[in-house]
Amino acid sequence: DAKTTQPPSMDCAEGRAANLPCNHSTISGNEYVYWYRQIHSQGPQYIIHGLKNNETNEMASLIITEDRKSSTLILPHATLRDTAVYYCIVSMAQGGSEKLVFGKGTKLTVNP
Amino acid sequence: NAGVTQTPKFQVLKTGQSMTLQCAQDMNHNSMYWYRQDPGMGLRLIYYSASEGTTDKGEVPNGYNVSRLNKREFSLRLESAAPSQTSVYFCASTVWTGTDTQYFGPGTRLTVL
Numbered sequence: 162d163a164k165t166t167q168p169p170s171m172d173c174a175e176g177r178a179a180n181l182p183c184n185h186s187t188i189s190g191n192e193y194v195y196w197y198r199q200i201h202s203q204g205p206q207y208i209i210h211g212l213k214n215n216e217t218n219e220m221a222s223l224i225i226t227e228d229r230k231s232s233t234l235i236l237p238h239a240t241l242r243d244t245a246v247y248y249c250i251v252s253m254a255q256g257g258s259e260k261l262v263f264g265k266g267t268k269l270t271v272n273p
Numbered sequence: 274n275a276g277v278t279q280t281p282k283f284q285v286l287k288t289g290q291s292m293t294l295q296c297a298q299d300m301n302h303n304s305m306y307w308y309r310q311d312p313g314m315g316l317r318l319i320y321y322s323a324s325e326g327t328t329d330k331g332e333v334p335n336g337y338n339v340s341r342l343n344k345r346e347f348s349l350r351l352e353s354a355a356p357s358q359t360s361v362y363f364c365a366s367t368v369w370t371g372t373d374t375q376y377f378g379p380g381t382r383l384t385v386l
Contacts, residue, residue, distance in 0.1 A: 195374075204277075204363050204377030205316065248315065261375060263308075263315030 183249030277378035296364030304367040305347035
């Protein structure tokens with residue numbers, strides 16, 4: 162079973178920030194938080210990951226609470242092409258043998 | 274650099290037929306994975322290969338076999354296809370580092386009649 166809880170769906174206006182929440186209250190100290198997204202019918206795409214500190218890359222920002230029991234993925238200026246299912250996953254960094262448990266994710270719809 | 278490629282893109286089989294799904298990566302990754310995704314569901318791991326020469330069962334291995342042909346290629350075989358195996362199959366690979374950033378292929382859409 163997935164170790165994370167996400168809302169099933171969210172809407173966002175084009176050009177606005179999209180804030181996608183994720184609860185992972187049972188996360189252990191050596192588990193990372195990963196975010197992937199899946200645009201309709203395509204393979205999942207890696208977005209960002211983090212352990213404790215907030216992270217930012219060219220796609221998004223990841224904010225992890227101090228107790229690490231929840232996190233938020235932020236798409237700063239959502240576009241129509243960001244419409245996708247977003248998966249929040251917790252996983253130990255074991256270098257290849259650890260499976261990723263994909264739950265049902267959050268269906269983000271960006272509206273014009 | 275093509276990343277992860279999968280063939281075929283689409284396939285229709287009759288119950289009892291066999292087939293092999295092919296996956297190749299050109300990123301020099303050590304680990305490779307096969308997932309299936311049923312409508313409205315998340316991905317479920319079928320088999321994985323942590324490194325060349327090794328394979329291990331994932332969450333839903335029954336009815337499938339795999340072969341890690343070399344470092345680049347990881348194939349998934351259905352010996353006797355069943356309608357329950359109708360799904361989209363994704364292959365993925367991972368850089369051999371301390372993180373699990375997986376790169377996915379475009380998927381194979383399989384229908385078993």
